[in-house]
């Protein structure tokens with residue numbers, strides 16, 4: 001058997017999505033619960049991970065290779081659904097970033113970043129990855145501004 005195809009556990013605490021092999025981002029049980037329809041059980045261990053790969057159907061998985069697919073979540077999430085808000089705290093979608101880039105402005109994007117850094121942001125439960133959406137917003141803006149620099 002080719003060694004390259006043997007999955008070895010890595011020791012830096014990061015785990016790979018059982019479907020696509022992307023490195024998952026650790027999320028707390030509160031993040032997973034916040035994305036399930038009221039009262040639904042995730043069926044995952046408390047130590048769960050978010051798969052950040054946009055086209056993978058797995059939203060969350062655990063170390064036992066159990067998965068929670070996007071169709072079981074209570075709402076569409078970025079980046080799995082490009083129409084979902086990048087920042088779910090304030091319902092900020094990529095349309096607004098695209099409008100900024102079209103107008104050669106940074107007004108909307110800067111405003112969002114400021115709000116996302118304020119105490120009103122609750123990305124830990126609103127964002128599917130459990131992390132602040134500031135990095136996603138900035139990455140998307142830069143990608144639109146200069147598609148050669150990704």
Ligand SMILES: [Zn+2]
Nearest residue numbers: 017020051056
């Ligand atoms: Zn995946």
Ligand SMILES: [Zn+2]
Nearest residue numbers: 087089123133
């Ligand atoms: Zn947010």
